[in-house]
Amino acid sequence: MEYFKKILRFAYPYKIYGILNIIFNVLYALFSGLSFMVLMPLLKVIFNPELNQVTEKPMYEGINSLSDFFNNYVSYQITSIAGDDKSKALLVVIVLIMIVFFLKNIFNYLAMYYITFLRNGVLKDLRNQLYKKTVELPLSYFSEKRKGDIMARIGTDVLEIQHSFLSILELLFREPLTIIFTIIFMLTLSPQLTLFVFIFIPISGFLISLVGKNLKRKSDRVQKEQGYFLSLIEETLSGLRIIKGFNAEGIFNKKFNESTSRFNKFSNSLLNRTNLASPTSEFLGIGVIAVLLWYGGTLVLVDKSLSSEAFLAFMGLAYNILTPAKAISKASYSVKKGNAAAERVLEIIETENPLKDKENAIVIDGFYDEVKFDHISFKYDEEFVLKDFSLTIPKGKTVALVGQSGSGKSTLANLITRFYDVNSGSITIDGLDIKELTIKSLRAQLGIVTQDAILFNDSIKNNLLLGDENATDEQIIEALKIANAWEFVSELPKGIDTNIGDSGGKLSGGQKQRLSIARAVLKNPPIMVLDEATSALDTESERLVQVALENMMKNRTSLVIAHRLSTIQKADTIVVLQKGVIMEQGKHSELMANNGIYRKLVEMQSLG
Structure with missing residues (x-):
């Protein structure tokens, strides 16, 4: 539960939704048990109509007689409304059942309604925190990581946490409370039968837990492999020109196919183990029901110590335990799967930034x-x-x-x-x-122009606004003029609002470099750091960029890293x-x- 507790702290800002969820889950659990208890008067009306009439208001005589008190009190109310009219009595009971089931489902919806805000809020905050930490961590951290693996953690791992850990929040109160209320109602009907439930359910739980072994390890392998093939996709898209130029499609296809084959193998193993949970829990649950049918039938038919309507209501309540018990067993598998995802997400969030x-x-x-x-x-x-x-x-x-x-x-x-x-x-x-x-x-004192002009899939204007987010269009155009870039930007269809494509792919190398210089000019820092800013350019582009650099470096302190020595003779x-x-x-x-x-x-x- 260590990782679950750490993830749970992200739920604190949404505690009001958690409290409302608990309140409505309590009401849902109560009415879930009551929905079977109110079946007894219906069964009495159908099978023993003469026993249904209670003309004197019953008195509560303690927990041991709670079932009789409830039954007689409902019968008294039915008699008060319907009198001797059996059809009217039947109608009253049916309306009562409809009301109880309606309230049960309304409370269930409201519980789910409020937990949705908590779940999605935690999902949003987790992703935001993960992205913030990713941006904050030093470059050295990512030199040892695959980009695709980071993307997998922000995308699929966080989603896995929502499906696993956060789904438990739905079950944390609703299912245990449903079981508790149901067992209380069962005890009032027949303590002997309820004892059988207490004996067989722990045995079933132990057998179900055996199925869930090694789920964390299996899930971890699936998530790591997903991170690997996402990295391959990212590297393929980044290096598509080289892959095609060297006829290396076959090499990368082979790598990707090997990765997806491993992912397929690991996923099959994980899903088959997970899928075993539901039929196992259902079969064991039916086994418990079968024992109850045998023993309960004996109490009704042989001992005559249990009424037929009480026995049928008890069996309904016993079956009512199966659904939450199944949900809890599935949730335990989810926790094991979620552990692997939470570990990978928290690894980044908890990494100390040196x-x-x-x-x-x-x-x-x-x-x-x-x-x-x-x-x-x-x-x-x-x-x-x-x-x-x-x-x-x-x-x-x-x-x-x-x-x-x-x-x-x-x-x-x-x-x-x-x-x-x-x-x-x-x-x-x-x-x-x-x-x-x-x-x-x-970094506010520094302007950086690197060998690789790093631009983003956005407009020229938005790329330059990284230098000064409050700059006006006139200031942007002035920066472009200083960087020798306004000449080509002014001829573009939408001018500074033109989208330049992924990594500026719609522009030439010289044009991209001049835009990165314009961005540094717009920032207007006192210190410039130029890291081989012209080394990747042809002679014509280099001349234009060199003039732009000289314009930018006027009256500034500059540290110039040069590959082409012709560009630094005036230093x-x-x-x-x-x-x-x-x-x-x-x-x-x-x-x-x-x-x-x-x-x-x-x-x-x-x-x-």
Whole structure:
């Protein structure tokens, strides 16, 4: 029940619906038992009409005679209304039964009505919490996870929790209370027969529980496999161009077919075990009914200690126990299935975020002096990518980082934006360690343009509004002009309201990059981080983007990570990295004169 308790805390905001559900479930359970008790007067009217007339109001003489009191009281009321008219007496009894069953079903509906708000509210809050945590967790967390698995947890796992754990909330009071009230009514009719129920129901329950073994493990396998093939779908859609280009459809079809075959096998095993629950519980229940028929029939026909109408009402009540007992047994299987889903959902929700704000973190509202990397070291796995690295970037200056792949250039961009934290040393802005700042106020000072222009399946306007959600159309157009993008945007059918497709698929690489620059311009941050912003472009697009970058970097502090060295010759300082260590630094002309690593890199690119 550990996971169930953790999920249950999401139900607290909806407790009023839970309370109303309990109230109406109590009434439903009471009238569920009464619906069989009121059958006794009907049976009396039909089979023993002369015994139905009670002219004196009965007196209550204690719990032992409750059944007789109830029976005689109903008979007294019928006699008061109908007198000697048997047809009228029958009509009164039928109306009474209709009223009881109507109230029973009304209370059942109202109980279900209010629990619906609780169930769907918890479902909504769980999904929101899961999505919020997914967005908050650092990039390092997702480097080890499959996207499809995360999608499965937000989608199908949360739904499984609703079907399993939250369905128990419907049963938590209704079914046990129905059984309790029914047993109370049964005791008033025949304590001997009720004793038989107490003996056989626990035996049935034990046999049913044997069927439910290993359900959690089986369900876990199904959910993990579902996460895997959802990942395959996501990867296939993302890499469709490459799959088709390399004629790799067969490879991916094989992977997907293998995954769905495993899913099919695991699902069959899980569903067959689950489906065994209902017939097992029903058969065992009928077994109990058969024993009651034999013993109860003896009490009626041989001992004459039980009236025929009381026996029939008792059998109705005994059968009334079967439905909630079956529901409870099914619910126990649901809990085991829900456990696996809850474990996967809570794993994300309860994951500690190592990059969250410290208590009393500082909010900064601008950048005034310098950015400083002070003897920092960092590693992703075992080997250090940066070792004792130090660099100062004064306000208003442009510093470019160059070097071979794996030299640590992009890592510096990840560290200054606090996508990752340094292992040792510190990064400061205006003398304040960025770990002491709120992440939101830190990133408000930074604009990011990456090698891959990350755009969303929305309009150009909405993509740019990520930079400043309050920007006007005039400000958006001005940002597009600075980014050299207004020329092509103005020719689009709907201008800035044009949808650019999934990941900006309707645009060229250069157009996408200029839009990402316009987004950074609209944000208007004091510090720009450009991570190989032109490396994926052709010469014409690179020229347009380079002009856009130069427009954007005017009067700004910039950290430029460059692959194409022709784009950073105007930088105030060029830093040459090799395996996380600074080998050279200076202006372009100084480094060329040094005849060192930088000059060799430039000559290699020029030769290329």
